[in-house]
Amino acid sequence: MLLPTATYRTTAFVTAARRLAVELTVASEQPSTFQQAQPDRLLTLPFAIPERAALEAQAFATRVPVHGVVGVDDDTAVVAAAVAAALGLRGHPLAAALAARDKHRQRVLCAERGVPVPPFALYATTADGAALAARVRYPCVLKPLRLAASRGVIRADDPAGFTAAWQRLTALLATPEIAACGDWTRQVLVEDFVPGPEVALEGLVTGGQLHTLALFDKPDPLDGPFFEETLYVTPSGLPPPAERAIAACAQAAVTALGLTEGPVHAELRHNDHGAWLIELAARPIGGRCSAALRFADGASLEEVILRQALGLPLPLLERERTASGVMMIPVPRAGTLREVRGLAAARAVPLVTDVAITAHPGDALVPWPEGSRYPGFIFARGETAGAVERALRDAYARLDFLIDPVA
């Protein structure tokens, strides 16, 4: 299990492994304090250099048998693919995982194979933003090639908006923390804004065939200028033909990228021209959102993923009958979190199953587009998607974030 130290996913995957009675080795990019004492259970791998991580995993596997490998985010999905290739394990091919991680490469491959993606162009961050503003088409969206959670993604409707967005995004990419991540931080993707409702498709690819595990509606319109996500509710209220078009578009993208074995999470839009692929990642849904999904016999998404990686029989890949949803709690404003009030009232809202505050007192809260960290998550289950959405909004309205202004 490849778990970055900053992931939200640790508990869900460790719990799933225990439920399956799987012997787990956890690899992270920083050493655990127990690594020397438990060298079979804990490992440090250089996630930033997948080829080296694969070699080190190969050396580890000469000592401890490894039967499957799972990554949880964009970077560890690539490392998992490299490890799987080195050890002959199930997983997406490395080239496919690399293509899925890079938004430009992903669009090139999809466009070449006729998958509907917005028209796009790639520019160096050293380019003259004002000059570009005069020749791009509006409305457009500026994106970094990799950052997660729509971090740095900004819509521009006119040249003035483009110039401001260009400055903001290139400044973000130039921050030392991000600039150190590689050459991709020196490029910006600019693509047409695609109007229409956006959905998220959670899927499992087996033998190159995509199985849709859940299709989430995003009831809050994502029209920009920033694209912080809030509500995910499933089942989708889109008409069946639109759902079929979305599934077909996602399958076409899976084929175009060459993904064959493992989880995928895709963002798509649907309008009068049909389904459009916005992003497809070779990893499961992020944050704590997977808790909104439950399959046959109460299996979690993480159990499904671990079973597939290990070649264990899969449960029936049918989501539970009830509607389910999650709200990624928006960052109210910039500052330092002092306290969250109203938790008991939020948890008491009918249909709400959990309110998880993941930010801690003293944490800096950074709004989008510079930020990427939600302060928490709200979950609800009910008979209809509409009732779930109302419960999530009601619970959110009862929360009060006390935030000290930035000094």
Added chain:
Amino acid sequence: MSPADIRITAEPIDTGRCKFLVSEPVHAGGVRRFTSPVEAQGSPLAEALFAIPGAEVAEVIVSGNLVTVAKRSPAPWQAVGKAVGQAIRAALASGQPAVAAPPAAAAGGGNDDSLYERVADLFEQQVNPMVARHGGRVELIDVQDAVVMLRMAGGCQGCGMADVTLRQGIEGLLQQHLPEVKGVVDITDHGAGSNPYFAAAKK
């Protein structure tokens, strides 16, 4: 005290286990763990929790202001939690001890006491020096029926990798050195951690 004055915050860990933080002390005499209605006899709160219809409560742990309930039923905590809250309020409002002192046999020695000493020694000699490198500390709260109850503090409390430390590190050490340990229960209020070593930050 009026039941209305008692504030209870539910913190589900997963579908099977939930912590309830209570504004008043529920049991000041250390930790009590109950794994059946028979064990709960004489402790009004535990008796009431095991009797919640449809919940199939499997385990109750009471320590200070914290009540941890494990259930077998797939019923959501949103429904079961209300019954748990009512039971806690009723037990505290009665004026009687919500949880009885441990039976003399359990309190006065036996295997758990011996195991407690060895677990405490392992924590001091190995576990705490290791987690101290990340500013953490692990407190041994109790050992009951060979199940170790612990609380994490400092850099471990609320840490995004706390479960890895617990399951891959501490539990592994216990299995290696004290195979008679049957399980490990973390009763930490991770939500209250103010200085976690690793904070979740990526989607």
